[in-house]
Amino acid sequence: MGQGVPAGGRIVRPNPIADDGSDQKFCSTCAFGAACVGNGVDKIRLSELHCLVEHVGPYRPGQSIVRTGDRFGAIFAVRSGTVKTRLVDLEGRELVLGFHLPGELIGLNAIHAETYPCDAVALDTVEVCRFSFPALATLATRIPQVQQELFRRLSKDLGEANLRKQEATADERLAAFVLNLSARYEARGFPADSLHLAMSRSDIANYLGLAAETVSRVLRRFQDTGLLKVDGRDVKLCEVAALRDVAKNLLHR
């Protein structure tokens, strides 16, 4: 556990709320600890991060982790399950911004307005780590690696958000989507060729800027041509090379 340590005239103290009495649940034992906090921070200092993390959940499918307009106070790392971020406009139409797997962060886009600009909704059973942002920012001034890791995460998300705007056919989008999910699961130690979609067809469609019917049709065609094996929300990648070829315009840039 971290002790109170002087930091630019401030004192960072262990957060009794965060320290929920179950040390073994902390990130050192979390399957996604490394992915979550990055590799730049050495083990000893990592314990200081633990002092400001708070485990929250489980959330049930459909429950909100944050809501649009909520006051920004923390960023969240997904521990388990899948989280959808989305906007709902005045007419009730939804815009799906992204899907977040374990180890990925939510709330970085809220720093600016000091208000969450979108909902974060659990798609299945979800547990998260809550990082108080003021505390994290203070820690970042003391530990350059923490600052750097935050900059890096923001920068990475920014770059990826920018890339998502390129126009492409429905086939390209779906192939890239499946490959992207596969790669993200694989990076977390799950099999790369077999994945379960936590989100509905219409969520996928909305995220990719397509109609739900189109998603259905393309998936069907991918199955007919042997690229995928689709069984409801279970997807098996059969011809990864061929998928990559379909998605090539969206991948190597």
Add this chain to the structure above:
Amino acid sequence: MGQGVPAGGRIVRPNPIADDGSDQKFCSTCAFGAACVGNGVDKIRLSELHCLVEHVGPYRPGQSIVRTGDRFGAIFAVRSGTVKTRLVDLEGRELVLGFHLPGELIGLNAIHAETYPCDAVALDTVEVCRFSFPALATLATRIPQVQQELFRRLSKDLGEANLRKQEATADERLAAFVLNLSARYEARGFPADSLHLAMSRSDIANYLGLAAETVSRVLRRFQDTGLLKVDGRDVKLCEVAALRDVAKNLLHR
């Protein structure tokens, strides 16, 4: 000018290269100084920023400020002119990521890979401020407001990048584009109802995910219906309320 000041065991010294001998060109006299470095940093500490800024340019139309793959070492603030960021894929097709007006930052998306992920090209005569990123990051650990401002900028860009993915008709896109440019110019003290486009129709089209012909046609129609007065690259906003109405699905969310 800033003196060397201890900072977490490091010394930050005035950068002789940055201090190009023309104090009056520094941001305190720069028209966009306030917009550029933000309002969180008080005047005295702002002088420390000056020690690590370097004025670069002018660049002529078509010249690159950074190229894809260049080693990341600095972020840039546009001082004058308009900068286009873009990707060029293997087949030579261009993808326009954004346009940057004076006061806006370039290069934040390069922190992650430590390599610029896109080209930044001058559309007209462009001058920029160069901020060494390592120096800026070090300063950020000493001055929380600088850190906060960087987080905020990244967060803002991230949020805006996410919004740009929503699908919309050509009319909605164009109307929103013109209104967005207008608002950005206005925030910098330029007239809001009369603007000059530094970019070509095909750049606009590419940025908005449309064909150049479509941009031309929609602009024509906007002119015919009295929303705009278009003369080449000079655009006059005649019916702002009506434009807002056309773009409403892309604005208030």
Add this chain to the structure above:
DNA sequence: CGCAATCTTGAAAAGGCTCAAAACGGGTGG
């Protein structure tokens, strides 16, 4: 077992793209 939500499938409509060509505008050189 039956309802409700999700997913699939088919046929028709539409918005924007492609291709092609003409108009325009701004430099350059005679």
Add this chain to the structure above:
DNA sequence: CCACCCGTTTTGAGCCTTTTCAAGATTGCG
């Protein structure tokens, strides 16, 4: 000063991918 040339912009017409609308099939769950 004018003719010419190049790149950009505009305009037209047909086409194509995806959407929409409308049913029907599945699935999960009370």
